[in-house]
Amino acid sequence: MASATAAAGAGASPVRLRPFKRVAVVGGTHGNETTGVYALRRFQKHPELLARDGIDVEYCLANPKAVREVRRFVDDDLNRQYSMARLRDDSLESYESVRAKLIEQRFGPKDSDRPHADFLVDMHTTTSRMGITMIFESQGVDPAALYVAKEVRRMLAGRTSAPVFILFADLERDGIPHTPSIARSGVAIEVGPVAQGLLRSDACEWMEQAALAVMDAIARLNTGEATASEAEAVPVFQNSRVKVPCPAGEDGSPLAVFHERLQDGDYRPLRKGDPIFRGLDGEVIEYDGRLGDTVFPVFVNEAAYYLPESGLGFALCHHATLPLPPIVTAEDGAARLSLPVPPADDAEAVAAAIEASDPWEAAKAAAATA
Numbered sequence: 562m563a564s565a566t567a568a569a570g571a572g573a574s575p576v577r578l579r580p581f582k583r584v585a586v587v588g589g590t591h592g593n594e595t596t597g598v599y600a601l602r603r604f605q606k607h608p609e610l611l612a613r614d615g616i617d618v619e620y621c622l623a624n625p626k627a628v629r630e631v632r633r634f635v636d637d638d639l640n641r642q643y644s645m646a647r648l649r650d651d652s653l654e655s656y657e658s659v660r661a662k663l664i665e666q667r668f669g670p671k672d673s674d675r676p677h678a679d680f681l682v683d684m685h686t687t688t689s690r691m692g693i694t695m696i697f698e699s700q701g702v703d704p705a706a707l708y709v710a711k712e713v714r715r716m717l718a719g720r721t722s723a724p725v726f727i728l729f730a731d732l733e734r735d736g737i738p739h740t741p742s743i744a745r746s747g748v749a750i751e752v753g754p755v756a757q758g759l760l761r762s763d764a765c766e767w768m769e770q771a772a773l774a775v776m777d778a779i780a781r782l783n784t785g786e787a788t789a790s791e792a793e794a795v796p797v798f799q800n801s802r803v804k805v806p807c808p809a810g811e812d813g814s815p816l817a818v819f820h821e822r823l824q825d826g827d828y829r830p831l832r833k834g835d836p837i838f839r840g841l842d843g844e845v846i847e848y849d850g851r852l853g854d855t856v857f858p859v860f861v862n863e864a865a866y867y868l869p870e871s872g873l874g875f876a877l878c879h880h881a882t883l884p885l886p887p888i889v890t891a892e893d894g895a896a897r898l899s900l901p902v903p904p905a906d907d908a909e910a911v912a913a914a915i916e917a918s919d920p921w922e923a924a925k926a927a928a929a930t931a
């Protein structure tokens with residue numbers, strides 16, 4: 562990681578982006594992820610929480626019907642509807658495909674350099690032990706989203722009982738099926754573990770603190786405070802989108818459970834030959850090395866990923882160190898930028914560092930003394 566720091570260090574010229582004046586705050590994209598719905602209600606009742614100078618905040622309860630029914634979705638997964646192809650396909654008439662088009666009309670257009678929302682925050686929960694995960698997906702590296710994600714991690718260090726992780730995916734922009742892709746830039750906040758349909762004070766606190774920090778980071782971008790910062794190297798997990806589904810029968814029912822060594826093992830090293838599932842006959846199924854000898858799993862035993870509509874299985878990540886140049890905001894700046902993605906870090910070196918200190922223990926200890 563030292564070489565990446567040097568590469569991104571002094572001398573990197575600033576990038577210019579348009580200011581972020583309209584921020585969309587979205588909850589209830591998944592109707593059974595009640596933490597985001599509760600956060601949305603709280604922010605609407607107490608607008609002072611997210612109010613920042615020069616920024617208009619707009620709120621959206623994305624899937625009211627699924628929220629009422631405490632279900633992930635009614636007809637189809639809303640957070641799989643935002644690819645350009647699906648948004649422009651008039652033959653799609655499911656409740657969620659219609660909702661996606663309405664939400665994109667409000668905050669997009671996605672295929673525009675001047676969508677209504679400059680930044681979109683989508684609030685989710687997971688049953689996986691992913692702490693506070695700041696997810697951003699972009700074609701190449703979106704420096705605004707990377708800045709916001711790393712600022713959330715910096716601001717919350719020592720303040721929350723869960724660690725903050727950054728999860729990045731490099732995806733062709735038109736094909737991204739997720740809500741933040743309809744705005745100029747955006748992030749999803751994913752907190753867990755928390756059960757579907759359940760409100761827990763710790764998860765609510767993680768969500769609120771992360772959302773407040775997102776707003777602080779955007780405000781700092783706009784006021785130019787970010788311009789003073791030196792270029793940085795930001796360690797992230799990079800989602801390969803390679804998923805490993807649980808063995809299932811013809812009717813889709815699972816024929817194995819997550820192995821106890823992998824359960825709660827999000828962001829922990831997973832090596833070729835490590836156990837991942839235990840089958841009906843007690844047999845152990847091992848990681849086959851399909852993405853490399855050492856990888857980092859996420860969405861381990863996410864309850865929604867037993868549903869084919871949402872994509873079966875847990876996902877495998879590499880680890881990468883992304884260069885983040887200083888950012889200047891100006892009216893004549895770019896709508897969005899796409900910076901090159903560096904090669905993945907040496908997985909074994911990262912694994913050794915992760916095994917040397919448990920980020921959950923560190924977060925809890927720091928929060929307890931704060």
Ligand SMILES: [Zn+2]
Nearest residue numbers: 591594685686
């Ligand atoms: Zn969700």
